[in-house]
Amino acid sequence: MNSTTRADAILANLPREGRGRLKVFLGAAPGVGKTYAMLQAAHTQMRQGVAVLAGVVETHGRSETEALLGGIAQQPLLRSEYRGVILEEMDLDGLLKAAPGLALVDELAHSNAPGSRHAKRWQDIQELLSAGIDVYTTVNVQHLESLNDQVRGITGVLVRETLPDWVLQEAYELVLIDLPPRELLERLRDGKVYVPEQARAAIDAFFSQTNLNALRELAMQTAAAQVDNDLAQGYRQLGQAAPAVRGRLLVGVDGDAQAERLVRHASRVAQRRHLPWSLVHIDNGRFFDELARTRLQNAQQLAERLGGEVVVLRAPEVAKTLIQHAAERRASLVLVGQSRPSWRRRVLGGGLAARLLRNAHGLEINVLDSEARPDQPRSTSPRALVGFDYALALLATVGASVLAWAVSGVLALPNISLVFLAAVLLVAVRSSLGPALVCAVASFLAYDFLFIPPNFSLSIQREEDVLTLLFFLLMAGVTGNLAARQRGQLRALRDTQEETSEMLELSRKLTAATDRQAVLSAAEQHLGGWKELQLCVLNPDGHQGWTVEIGGPLEFSEFERAAADWAWQHGQPAGKGTGTLPSGRWWWLPLWVDDAPLALLGVCAREGQIFTPQRRRLLTALSQPIGQALARVRLADDLEAARLHGETEQLRSALLASVSHDLRTPLTSMRGSIDSLLALGEAIPLEDRRELLEGTRDEAERLDRYIQNLLDMTRLGHGALKLARDWVSPGDIVCSALNRLRAVLAPLQVSTQLAPDLPLLYVHAALIEQALVNVIENAARFSPQQGRLQLTADADQEEVIFAVSDEGPGIPEAERAKIFDMFYTAARGDRGGQGTGLGLAICQGMVGAHGGRITVSEGIEGRGTRISLHLPLPAQPDAQSEQAV
Numbered sequence: 001m002n003s004t005t006r007a008d009a010i011l012a013n014l015p016r017e018g019r020g021r022l023k024v025f026l027g028a029a030p031g032v033g034k035t036y037a038m039l040q041a042a043h044t045q046m047r048q049g050v051a052v053l054a055g056v057v058e059t060h061g062r063s064e065t066e067a068l069l070g071g072i073a074q075q076p077l078l079r080s081e082y083r084g085v086i087l088e089e090m091d092l093d094g095l096l097k098a099a100p101g102l103a104l105v106d107e108l109a110h111s112n113a114p115g116s117r118h119a120k121r122w123q124d125i126q127e128l129l130s131a132g133i134d135v136y137t138t139v140n141v142q143h144l145e146s147l148n149d150q151v152r153g154i155t156g157v158l159v160r161e162t163l164p165d166w167v168l169q170e171a172y173e174l175v176l177i178d179l180p181p182r183e184l185l186e187r188l189r190d191g192k193v194y195v196p197e198q199a200r201a202a203i204d205a206f207f208s209q210t211n212l213n214a215l216r217e218l219a220m221q222t223a224a225a226q227v228d229n230d231l232a233q234g235y236r237q238l239g240q241a242a243p244a245v246r247g248r249l250l251v252g253v254d255g256d257a258q259a260e261r262l263v264r265h266a267s268r269v270a271q272r273r274h275l276p277w278s279l280v281h282i283d284n285g286r287f288f289d290e291l292a293r294t295r296l297q298n299a300q301q302l303a304e305r306l307g308g309e310v311v312v313l314r315a316p317e318v319a320k321t322l323i324q325h326a327a328e329r330r331a332s333l334v335l336v337g338q339s340r341p342s343w344r345r346r347v348l349g350g351g352l353a354a355r356l357l358r359n360a361h362g363l364e365i366n367v368l369d370s371e372a373r374p375d376q377p378r379s380t381s382p383r384a385l386v387g388f389d390y391a392l393a394l395l396a397t398v399g400a401s402v403l404a405w406a407v408s409g410v411l412a413l414p415n416i417s418l419v420f421l422a423a424v425l426l427v428a429v430r431s432s433l434g435p436a437l438v439c440a441v442a443s444f445l446a447y448d449f450l451f452i453p454p455n456f457s458l459s460i461q462r463e464e465d466v467l468t469l470l471f472f473l474l475m476a477g478v479t480g481n482l483a484a485r486q487r488g489q490l491r492a493l494r495d496t497q498e499e500t501s502e503m504l505e506l507s508r509k510l511t512a513a514t515d516r517q518a519v520l521s522a523a524e525q526h527l528g529g530w531k532e533l534q535l536c537v538l539n540p541d542g543h544q545g546w547t548v549e550i551g552g553p554l555e556f557s558e559f560e561r562a563a564a565d566w567a568w569q570h571g572q573p574a575g576k577g578t579g580t581l582p583s584g585r586w587w588w589l590p591l592w593v594d595d596a597p598l599a600l601l602g603v604c605a606r607e608g609q610i611f612t613p614q615r616r617r618l619l620t621a622l623s624q625p626i627g628q629a630l631a632r633v634r635l636a637d638d639l640e641a642a643r644l645h646g647e648t649e650q651l652r653s654a655l656l657a658s659v660s661h662d663l664r665t666p667l668t669s670m671r672g673s674i675d676s677l678l679a680l681g682e683a684i685p686l687e688d689r690r691e692l693l694e695g696t697r698d699e700a701e702r703l704d705r706y707i708q709n710l711l712d713m714t715r716l717g718h719g720a721l722k723l724a725r726d727w728v729s730p731g732d733i734v735c736s737a738l739n740r741l742r743a744v745l746a747p748l749q750v751s752t753q754l755a756p757d758l759p760l761l762y763v764h765a766a767l768i769e770q771a772l773v774n775v776i777e778n779a780a781r782f783s784p785q786q787g788r789l790q791l792t793a794d795a796d797q798e799e800v801i802f803a804v805s806d807e808g809p810g811i812p813e814a815e816r817a818k819i820f821d822m823f824y825t826a827a828r829g830d831r832g833g834q835g836t837g838l839g840l841a842i843c844q845g846m847v848g849a850h851g852g853r854i855t856v857s858e859g860i861e862g863r864g865t866r867i868s869l870h871l872p873l874p875a876q877p878d879a880q881s882e883q884a885v
Contacts, residue, residue, distance in 0.1 A: 020129040021172040024108065025138045028219040029212055031187050032179040034138035035059070035106055039068035041175075042136060045102050046072070053100035055128075056090040058107060072104070080113055087113040092124045095133070102134045109143035109163045115559075117566060119579040122163045130570070141219040144168065146267035146306055149260075154214045164305040165267060169226070176223040181212035225271050247332025249277035251308075252322050252352065255292030258337045258368070259299035265368055266335050267306040275333065279303040282321050283314045297613050314496070319355035326363055335366045389427075393439035396423040401446045408451065420447055499618055502526075506622055510629040514636075517549075519629045520599075524550040527622075532609035538564060538600040549599065560584045568600050576604070577616065587611065589620065591627035598630040663707075666699035673699075723764040723849060727877060730758045730793045730800055733765060737772045738791070744780050748789045755794045762874045763850050771846040775804045775867050778840065782808035788860055795873060799852070802869040805859045816856045840867075847871065 023041070025034040035057060042052050054074040059065040075095055077088040089112055095103055105128070110121040118124050125135050142151040145162040152158050168174065179187075251266035253259045263279060270277035279300060300310045315321040326334055336353050353367040400423035404416045420443035427439040448458055509522035520537055527535050536551025546564065548554055556564070563581035567574035567588040574580040575588045589601045601623060605611040673692040676684065684692070731754050738745065738752070761768070776791065783789055783806045790805040844854050852871040859865045 018132050020132050020134040022125065022129055022170065023134070023136050023173045023175065024168060024171045025136070025175050025177050026168075026219060026223060027138070027140050027177045027179075028216040029140060029142075029184065031184055032177050034140075034177045036062075036065050036068065037175065037177050038104060038106070038136050038138055039065065039072070042072060042102065042104055043068065051101040052104065053095065053098055053102070054104040055092075055095050056106055057104055080115060082114055089113050089116055090121070090124060092117060092127065095128060096131055099131065100133060102136065103128055105135055105137045108137045108139035108167070109161045111161050115583055117562065117581050119582060120163065122167050123579055126167075127570070139163070139168070141215060141222055144222065145302070146264045146271070147218060149264050150218065150268070151215070155211050164307075165271070166305070166307045168222070169307070171226075174223060174226045176219060178216070178219070181209045181216065184212060185209065221272070247275060248329050249273070249275045249333045249335060250280050250322065250326050250329070250331045251277065251303075251335040252280050252282070252318070252337075253296065253299050253303075254281070254337075255294075255296040256337065257295065259295050260302055262335070262337045262368055263299050263303050263306065263308070267303075267308065269333070269335065269366070270308075273333075276309070278309040278311050278329065278331075280311045280313065280322060280325060282318045283312060284316050284318055314493075319352055319359060322352075322356065323360050323363070326360070331363070333364045333366060334360065335368065338367055338369045389435040390438055393427045393435040394442060396427050396439055397442040397446055399423065400443060401450060404447075405450060416451055417447060420444075499621070502618060502622060503625070507625050510625055513629060514633065516630060516633050516637075519626070519633055520550050522629075523626050527619075530615070532606055533611060533615065534604050534606055536602045538602060540568065546600075551602070556586070557584070560586050564588050564600055564602065568597055571595070571597065575602075577611070587616070589623055591623055591630060593627045593631040596631070598627055598634070601626075663703065666703040669699045670696045670703075723767070725762050725764055727760045727762055728765045728768075730754070730761055730795075730802070733761075733769050733772060734791060734793055734802070736769050737776060740769075740773055741776055741780070744777055745789065747785055748780060748783055748787055750789050750791065753790070753792045755792075758793060758795055758800065759873055759876055761800055761871060763871065767846045767849070768869075768871070771843040771869060772802055772804075774840070774843045775802075775869065779804050779806040779808065779865070779867070782806065783864070784808070790860060797873070799870045799873050802871075803866055804868075805866040806864040807860050808864045810859060810863065810865050811856060843869070 025038045025041075027034040039057070042054075046052050052072055054069065054072050056077065057065075057069050057074075059069060075091050075098065078091045078094075080087050080089065090105065105121065105125055108122050108125065112118060112121060112124070118127070125137060128135050141147065142155075142159050143162055144165055146165050148159060148162055249266060249270045251262060253262055266277055266279070269275075281296060281300070303310055311325070313321055313325060322334065325331075334356060336356065338351075338353065353365065356363075356365045397420075400420045404419040407419070408416055423443060424436055424440045427436050445458070449456060506523070506526045509526055510519055513519040513522050523537070524535070527533075534551070536554055537549045538546040539549050541547045546556075546561070559581065560575070563575040563584055563586065566580060567590050571590050571592045572580070573587065573589050575584050575586050576582055577587050586602045586604045589603070590597055591599045591601055601619075603611065603616075603619060673696045677689065677692060734752065734754065738750070776789075779789055787807040789807075790803075792801075792803045792805075794801050794803075840854070847854055847869055850871055852869065855868045855870065857866045857868070
C-alpha cells in the first residue's frame with residue numbers, strides 16, 4: 001500500500017472540519033434499550049465536561065428512562081396544530097442557537113409534522129452536524145430504506161418511515177443494542193415497552209418470536225457490515241493491504257412494478273459483498289407509458305439515495321448491451337428481475353435472465369423472483385390511451401377492409417393484402433406493438449373472411465391460400481413490431497436531441513455573455529420558452545432579504561423565504577418536491593460552483609400546469625452551465641479588479657520613484673551650496689558666494705517649475721487643467737530648455753538649428769518647455785560621451801515641429817509604438833532600464849493637451865533616435881494685437 005492511500009484513509013477517519021460526529025444506537029425492534037443506552041452515554045460525556053442538550057427524547061413513560069433524562073438539560077419542543085391535533089416537534093433553530101457540544105435526538109427515521117423545515121428528522125440531524133454539533137441518535141433496523149421489502153416480507157407490515165442507508169454509513173460510531181427475543185417479549189408482557197392493551201396487539205402482529213429473530217439477524221448483519229468497513233479502514237491507516245474491491249454489481253431495471261424492490265435488494269447485496277454498484281436502464285425504444293416512466297424514475301431516485309450510480313444506455317438489444325457494459329465496468333455480478341412469461345419471449349429465446357445466462361461468460365447472474373402482494377395486483381394499471389389505441393386498431397381494420405373491397409375488382413388477390421399491411425404499419429407508427437398485433441390479427445381474419453374463397457367464411461378451400469394467409473400474418477406481425485420499435489427509438493432520440501439542443505443552445509448564449517447581467521439575461525431568454533413554468537433568479541441584498549435579478553417583481557410568503565434562505569445557506573435544493581420545506585409552491589435550486597453561492601434559481605408551475613420530473617432533471621442539468629458562466633464572469637471581474645489594483649500600485653511606486661529622483665537633484669545642489677556658505681562663510685570670495693546663491697535660486701526655481709508641472713499633469717489627467725495659453729516664440733522655448741540643461745549637455749556636442757521666421761505658438765509655454773526638456777534629457781542620457789545631439793525647430797503650413805536627434809542605441813521599430821505607454825521600459829533605447837517609464841508618457845500628455853502629437857524615427861545618419869514634437873499652428877495675431885500685447 002502506498003503512502004497516498006494510507007494518508008487518504010487517515011484523513012477519511014478524521015471528522016470534516018467544522019462538522020460534528022454522529023453516533024447511532026441501532027436496535028432490532030422497539031424496547032431493546034436504545035434510548036436508555038443513549039442517555040447513559042450522554043451522562044458519561046457530561047462527566048467529562050461536555051455540554052449536553054436533549055433535543056427530543058421519547059421515554060414512552062418508562063420510569064428508568066425518565067430518571068436518566070431528568071439530569072440532562074432539555075430544549076423545549078415546538079408545538080403546532082395540524083388538523084385539530086397538537087403536535088410536538090424538535091426545535092431545530094433553538095438547538096442551533098444554543099450550540100451544545102452534544103445533542104440528543106431520538107428516533108432518527110421520524111417524519112416531522114407538516115410545515116416543518118425538513119420532512120425527516122435525519123435531515124435535521126444533518127443540519128446539526130453541519131453546524132459542528134455532535135449528535136447521539138437511535139434507530140431500529142426496519143427503518144433502513146434498503147431493508148423495506150425484506151422487513152415487509154418478514155413481518156407483513158409496510159414500514160412507512162425510512163431513511164437512506166448512507167446516513168447510517170456516515171456515522172462515526174455505530175452501537176448495536178441487542179436483547180434476546182425472549183427477554184423483549186417479557187418486557188412487552190410486563191408493560192415496559194407499551195401499555196398492556198398495545199402490548200398484546202403488538203405480540204400478535206409484529207413482535208412474534210420468529211419476526212424478532214429475523215429482525216435481530218438483520219440488525220447484526222448491518223452492524224457487521226459497518227464493522228467490516230471500519231476494520232478495512234483501520235488496515236489502510238496502518239499502511240497494510242485492505243481487502244480488495246471485487247468488481248462491481250450491475251442491477252438491470254425496467255419500468256415494472258418490481259423496480260424499487262430490485263434496487264433495494266441490489267443495495268443490500270452490494271453492501272454485504274463490499275461492491276460498488278450501478279443501476280443500469282437500457283432504453284431499447286420500447287413504448288413506455290406514464291406509469292412505467294414514473295416507476296423507473298422512482299427506482300433511479302431510490303438508487304441515488306442508497307448510494308448507487310445511475311446509468312442510462314440506448315441500444316436495441318438489452319442483454320447484449322448489459323453484457324458489454326459489464327465488461328467495460330469490470331463488473332462481476334449482474335442482478336435482474338424475473339421476466340413475466342409470454343409467448344413473445346418464448347419465441348425470441350426466453351427472457352432477459354435466460355439470454356444473460358446463455359451469453360454472459362464469466363459473469364455471475366442473479367435473478368430476483370417476482371413477488372405477488374395480496375394488496376397489489378400483478379397486472380399494471382391500464383394506460384389512459386390504451387382503449388383509444390386498440391379502438392384505432394379495429395377502426396383501421398374496418399377502413400382497410402372497405403378500401404380493399406372497393407379496389408378488389410381492379411387488383412389481384414395478392415395485392416389486396418398490401419392494403420391491410422399498410423393499415424398495420426399506420427397503427428404501429430401511431431401507437432405501440434400491442435395495438436399493431438391486434439390490427440394484424442383482425443386484418444388476417446378480415447382478409448380471410450372477405451377475399452379468400454369461399455367468401456364470407458373463415459374456411460379455406462385451397463392449400464395455397466393457407467400459405468398466403470400465414471405469410472400475411474407473419475409479415476404483418478414483423479412489420480408492426482419493427483414500426484413500433486422504430487417509433488419508440490425515434491421518441492427516445494427526440495428526447496435526447498431536445499436535451500442536447502437545450503444544453504448547446506444555452507451554452508452558446510452563455511459563451512457570448514461578458515458580465516453577470518448578460519449571463520442572467522441569456523438564461524432568462526432561453527428558459528422563457530418554458531411557458532408552463534415561472535422562473536426567477538434571486539440574490540441576497542445583504543439586509544436579510546432578496547433582490548430579484550430576473551423574473552420581474554415577485555412576492556413571497558415567509559414560508560417561501562425560509563425555503564430560499566435554507567437552500568442558499570446549505571447549497572442544496574429546497575421547497576416543493578424536496579424533503580426540506582416542501583409545502584410551498586416554489587422549488588429553489590442554488591447555483592453553487594466550488595462551494596461558493598452565486599445565485600438562487602426559483603421555479604414554480606403556473607396555474608393549471610405541472611412541473612414534471614423531466615423538467616426538473618433538465619433544469620438541474622442546465623443549472624451547471626449557468627453557474628459556471630456566473631463563476632466565469634465573477635472571476636473575470638476579480639481579475640480586472642486585481643489588474644487595476646496592480647497598475648495603480650505600479651503607478652504609485654513609479655511616480656514616487658520619479659518624483660524622488662527629480663526632486664533630489666535640485667535639492668542636492670541647493671544643499672551643497674548652502675553647506676559651503678555655512679562652513680566657509682567669509683572665506684569664500686564675494687563673487688563665488690554670489691554664484692552659489694544664484695545657483696541655489698536657479699535650482700529652487702527649477703524645483704518650483706517641476707512641482708508645478710506635476711500638479712498641472714495631475715489636473716490634466718483628471719480633465720481639470722486649464723491651459724494658461726499665450727503667444728510665445730519657438731526659439732524662446734528652445735533657448736530656455738537648453739539653458740536648464742546646461743550641466744546635462746556639457747559632455748555632448750550639441751547643435752541647434754532654428755528655421756528663420758518661425759511663427760508664434762499659442763501654448764502653455766511651461767508645459768511645452770517641460771516636454772522638450774524631457775525629450776532632450778532622455779536623449780542626453782543615452783548618448784555616448786562626446787556624442788552628437790541635434791535640436792531643430794521648423795514649421796510648415798499646419799504645424800511647428802521640434803526634433804531632437806541623438807547617436808544612442810536607438811529604439812527597435814517593434815517597440816516604437818510602446819514607448820509612450822506608462823511604465824514601459826526597454827533594456828535598450830531611449831526607454832532603457834534606468835528609467836521609470838513615465839518621461840515620454842508625460843510628454844505625450846503635455847503635447848496632446850495642445851492638440852499635438854509625438855513621432856519616433858531614426859536618428860543622426862541612421863543611428864540613434866529622432867523624437868519630434870508636432871504642435872498645431874494657429875492663425876497668427878495681427879500687428880496691432882502684437883503691439884497691444
